[in-house]
Amino acid sequence: MFKSKESSIQLKLFPDPPKQKMEINNILSPKAYTGLASFHKYWGKKPIESLSFIIEQLTKEGDIVADPFIGSGLIAKESLELGRRFIGIDINPFSIELTKLFLQLPSYDSYLHALQNMEKIIKPFIDESYRMYDERIGTHYLWENNKLVSVWTKNVKNSKEILTPNSIDISLAEKYSSYKPQRLRQMRFFTNSRINASPSITLNDIFTGRALRNIELILGYIEEQINPQVKRALFLTLTSASGQMSNMVFAIKNRNKNNGKPSRSSNAIEVGSWVIGYWRPKFHFEINVWNCFENRAGKLLRILKNEGQSRKYFFSENSKDFWNENTPALLINNDSRTVLQRTPPNSISLICTDPPHSDRIPYLELSELWNSILGKETNFENEIVVSNAKEREKSKREYNRDMEEFFRISERCLVPNGYIALFFNARDSESWEYIKVLEKSAKDLRYLGCFPMFYSATSVIQDNRKGGMKSDYILFFIKQGQRSCFSFNLFSKFPNWSYSLPERLE
Numbered sequence: 001m002f003k004s005k006e007s008s009i010q011l012k013l014f015p016d017p018p019k020q021k022m023e024i025n026n027i028l029s030p031k032a033y034t035g036l037a038s039f040h041k042y043w044g045k046k047p048i049e050s051l052s053f054i055i056e057q058l059t060k061e062g063d064i065v066a067d068p069f070i071g072s073g074l075i076a077k078e079s080l081e082l083g084r085r086f087i088g089i090d091i092n093p094f095s096i097e098l099t100k101l102f103l104q105l106p107s108y109d110s111y112l113h114a115l116q117n118m119e120k121i122i123k124p125f126i127d128e129s130y131r132m133y134d135e136r137i138g139t140h141y142l143w144e145n146n147k148l149v150s151v152w153t154k155n156v157k158n159s160k161e162i163l164t165p166n167s168i169d170i171s172l173a174e175k176y177s178s179y180k181p182q183r184l185r186q187m188r189f190f191t192n193s194r195i196n197a198s199p200s201i202t203l204n205d206i207f208t209g210r211a212l213r214n215i216e217l218i219l220g221y222i223e224e225q226i227n228p229q230v231k232r233a234l235f236l237t238l239t240s241a242s243g244q245m246s247n248m249v250f251a252i253k254n255r256n257k258n259n260g261k262p263s264r265s266s267n268a269i270e271v272g273s274w275v276i277g278y279w280r281p282k283f284h285f286e287i288n289v290w291n292c293f294e295n296r297a298g299k300l301l302r303i304l305k306n307e308g309q310s311r312k313y314f315f316s317e318n319s320k321d322f323w324n325e326n327t328p329a330l331l332i333n334n335d336s337r338t339v340l341q342r343t344p345p346n347s348i349s350l351i352c353t354d355p356p357h358s359d360r361i362p363y364l365e366l367s368e369l370w371n372s373i374l375g376k377e378t379n380f381e382n383e384i385v386v387s388n389a390k391e392r393e394k395s396k397r398e399y400n401r402d403m404e405e406f407f408r409i410s411e412r413c414l415v416p417n418g419y420i421a422l423f424f425n426a427r428d429s430e431s432w433e434y435i436k437v438l439e440k441s442a443k444d445l446r447y448l449g450c451f452p453m454f455y456s457a458t459s460v461i462q463d464n465r466k467g468g469m470k471s472d473y474i475l476f477f478i479k480q481g482q483r484s485c486f487s488f489n490l491f492s493k494f495p496n497w498s499y500s501l502p503e504r505l506e
């Protein structure tokens with residue numbers, strides 16, 4: 001239930017103090033991702049402390065910082081808070097939406113108001129689809145393939161009660177089973193065994209008909225919102241909750257509650273979570289869609305409460321506004337090579353970016369569910385990635401070719417003596433090829449050296465550490481100017497600085 005809490009938002013009499021200078025200790029022991037940074041599970045987030053340190057060391061206020069592979073967009077807020085101008089690009093429409101949310105959060109009150117209204121208008125219709133014979137509302141449905149095994153609900157003391165499904169539960173699930181989505185766009189999949197995707201998967205495989213019907217009720221409400229910040233926040237709340245609304249939620253059986261290890265004596269069934277990819281386990285849960293939504297919305301509400309009246313940063317998606325200095329930030333959903341090609345030469349002081357790392361995570365394939373909810377089309381053809389999906393023809397060779405092209409184009413946009421800070425952690429040596437041949441493809445770029453990046457144990461939400469190196473590296477390149485003026489002293493500030501490329505790690 002969304003209760004109006006005692007509003008913590010007080011009028012601010014004084015502006016925010018300037019952001020603290022980043023100390024070296026911050027990057028040695030980065031904090032965990034909490035608050036806004038933990039709102040959405042986008043893959044491959046980097047410790048914000050390292051980003052801030054690099055921006056502060058290599059640029060000054062008013063300079064342009066660009067991230068052409070922006071991902072979850074945390075760097076945009078960080079750059080603007082440090083008084084830099086910012087260009088963020090990503091081929092994933094979802095990434096750009098998330099970045100926009102971070103730059104312009106809705107107010108706590110407006111988001112709460114929208115949720116309370118939604119609860120009043122939409123929840124009764126959703127409840128109707130989970131109503132049991134005694135008027136209670138089902139919270140979880142355990143399925144064994146297509147057979148309903150048990151129904152969970154709450155008793156008067158609000159504790160879990162597990163029931164055998166009766167004819168009402170079964171006929172209610174059947175009533176919606178052939179529901180055909182009207183608002184969600186169908187997803188496009190390739191044959192990728194690594195994430196269990198295939199072209200034949202439809203929304204009706206990923207969700208029960210009941211879940212789809214309820215998601216679309218929520219979507220209908222969101223689409224009618226007028227306040228753009230509230231609307232975006234609601235859309236992203238729905239995407240954030242969508243994994244838990246799906247048939248991809250594992251039922252964990254026979255696990256010892258105390259130590260998490262397998263135990264034959266334990267009959268308890270626990271609710272697992274959605275695992276990266278499109279795995280639909282034989283035993284899976286269908287969770288009440290409203291509860292999933294309410295849960296994520298509650299998290300964002302708490303974040304908004306803590307952020308107070310968070311500063312809003314203006315951005316434009318139109319290059320003209322940015323280059324005429326009408327906005328501090330430019331956000332573009334496109335191939336970064338296309339956008340940088342249209343960028344004035346000698347204009348960007350620092351490109352600080354974490355590009356795709358070879359075959360680690362097929363971002364667009366994995367984001368297809370979220371982009372379907374947002375109603376956004378994706379440009380799979382131009383994604384820089386190595387994908388297991390044969391029909392995409394995204395091999396390591398194409399990857400290296402694309403990254404070489406990216407460097408060639410980036411070089412042109414950098415100011416003389418401008419820098420590229422590249423976060424990189426592919427483990428196989430083949431994925432480093434483009435870096436090794438850089439001097440041929442981008443003649444004015446010079447490799448300066450690198451340092452290993454430090455993570456706090458819980459700072460990085462990286463679902464697929466397997467296949468990655470133990471430590472990520474930040475590699476530095478400079479565009480040599482007429483009088484190169486970079487200072488070796490500057491880089492001695494970076495811990496464990498090395499002038500050579502990291503050793504091969506395979």
Ligand SMILES: C[S@@+](CC[C@H](N)C(=O)[O-])C[C@H]1O[C@@H](n2cnc3c(N)ncnc32)[C@H](O)[C@@H]1O
Nearest residue numbers: 044045069071072090091092335336354383384
């Ligand atoms: C490693 S992730 C970046 C993660 C980011 N550091 C963060 O904090 O979330 C790489 C990003 O590159 C994007 N990408 C892949 N090909 C692209 C292209 N051709 N142009 C722009 N972005 C692209 C992917 O969509 C993905 O978001």
